[in-house]
Amino acid sequence: MDEISVIEAVLKELAGYVVDRFADREHLVVSTKASPTDFLTEVDIAVQQKVLAHLTQAFPSDLFIAEESGLDTFKGSPPPRCWMIDPIDGTQNFLRGLFPEFGISIGFLSEGRTQAGGVLFPISGDLFLSERGSGSYRNRKRMQVSTISRMEQARVDIDFGALSYRKDFRSHAKAMLDVVGQVRSYGCSVMGFCQVADGQQDAYIPFGVKPWDVAAGMLLVEEAGGRVTSFKGEAVTPFISDRIGIVSNKELHQTCVDILGVLA
Numbered sequence: 001m002d003e004i005s006v007i008e009a010v011l012k013e014l015a016g017y018v019v020d021r022f023a024d025r026e027h028l029v030v031s032t033k034a035s036p037t038d039f040l041t042e043v044d045i046a047v048q049q050k051v052l053a054h055l056t057q058a059f060p061s062d063l064f065i066a067e068e069s070g071l072d073t074f075k076g077s078p079p080p081r082c083w084m085i086d087p088i089d090g091t092q093n094f095l096r097g098l099f100p101e102f103g104i105s106i107g108f109l110s111e112g113r114t115q116a117g118g119v120l121f122p123i124s125g126d127l128f129l130s131e132r133g134s135g136s137y138r139n140r141k142r143m144q145v146s147t148i149s150r151m152e153q154a155r156v157d158i159d160f161g162a163l164s165y166r167k168d169f170r171s172h173a174k175a176m177l178d179v180v181g182q183v184r185s186y187g188c189s190v191m192g193f194c195q196v197a198d199g200q201q202d203a204y205i206p207f208g209v210k211p212w213d214v215a216a217g218m219l220l221v222e223e224a225g226g227r228v229t230s231f232k233g234e235a236v237t238p239f240i241s242d243r244i245g246i247v248s249n250k251e252l253h254q255t256c257v258d259i260l261g262v263l264a
Contacts, residue, residue, distance in 0.1 A: 001058060003108040004116040004131045010054045011120040011127060014047060014104060018088075018122040021046075025095055035162055039091045044068050047087035047104060055083055055106075067212045074211075078112030078239050084215035090188030103190040107215025112237050117216030119190045128194050128220055136197050136223040145226040146199040149251035154202040155182040157192045161207040169207040172231070172245070175259050176205055193217025196247050197224040203248035203256060211238040221247055231264035233257040 001009070021028065021043045029042045048068050055064065063082035065074050071085075083106065088094055090102030100123045107117040119128040128143075130136040136143045148154050158173055160166055177183060184201065186192060190213065192204030197220040206213075215238040218228045230236055231245035233253070245264070246256045 002116075003059075004118070004129060006054065006058050007106045007108065007116060007118040008127070008129055010051055010106065011104060011118050013054075014050060015120060015122050015125065017050070018043065018047065018104065022094060022097070022100065022123065025097065028095075030095065035164060039095055040068065041088070041091060041095065043094070044088045044091060048085060051085050051087065051104075051106060055085075059083075065211060067210065072210070072212075074239075078109065078237070080111060082109050083107065084109065084212045084238055086190065086212040089190045089213060090186070092187050099186070101186060101188055101191050103188060103194070105190045105212065105216045107212075107219065107238065109215060109238065112239055114215050114219040114238060117219045119194055119216050119220065121191075121194075126194075128197065128216075130197075130216070130220045130223045132219060132223065134223070136220045138194075138198050143198045143220075143224040145196060145221070145224050145249040146202050147251055148202040148249065151179040151252070151255060152181045154180055154252060155184065155200075156180045156203045156205060157184045157186055157195060157201055159187070159189060159192060159204070159206040159209070160185060165208050171263050172205070172207070172260050175263060179259065189213035190217050193221050193247060196226055196249065197221045199224075199249075203246065203252050205246065205256070205260070206244060209241050209244055211241045214238050214241050214244060217247075225250060227253040229253070229257070231257070231260040233261060
């Protein structure tokens with residue numbers, strides 16, 4: 001099987017397990033990591049283990065980078081082949097259940113660029129898939145970013161990030177709040193990318209995202225005709241994810257750069 005086929009198969013297989021554990025979330029073992037709101041559940045660990053079991057069997061020589069269990073660090077140049085995995089993006093949403101949008105994200109990279117990626121939202125059952133040069137799809141229907149070109153008409157997701165670094169981006173958030181027609185904050189990075197890719201929102205402004213947050217989402221947006229850059233409009237990759245600041249359709253991208261680039 002090729003990479004995109006394996007991604008699709010793994011995500012589909014995990015759907016039922018995650019839905020069942022979500023229904024029983026009150027009985028899960030939960031701990032915190034870097035902050036009191038940075039949660040880790042037994043489901044995060046189990047999903048990551050299940051993904052790795054499939055991928056290592058299919059591609060035993062590849063490198064694997066993932067959010068949990070000590071696989072979240074990497075040194076050196078981007079390898080020829082690697083995978084980036086976020087077992088549950090939006091763990092807060094998963095645990096609290098008030099807004100049950102959380103996703104499983106798998107990205108395959110070659111020489112530092114994502115070549116295939118997938119995101120599954122287990123509760124809705126929506127499956128987003130993309131392969132470089134072949135477009136982006138939601139449930140097998142091809143996606144296209146929106147064509148909204150005016151900020152006062154735009155719907156934008158601003159991801160305020162963790163308390164530890166939120167103050168560093170206060171001016172960026174305010175600059176967008178002052179001009180955007182509708183503002184959302186889903187608390188789930190992969191949701192931000194997928195919503196832009198599918199034209200459901202016009203931009204996503206993240207602060208301090210990690211490689212596994214963006215590996216699949218970047219490709220989904222780009223293959224749907226969107227842009228993913230730094231605040232200044234510079235090219236980015238998942239390996240320099242901390243520089244990512246603008247995820248948008250093409251029409252709004254330069255406006256976002258004009259607003260946020262001077263603050264970077």
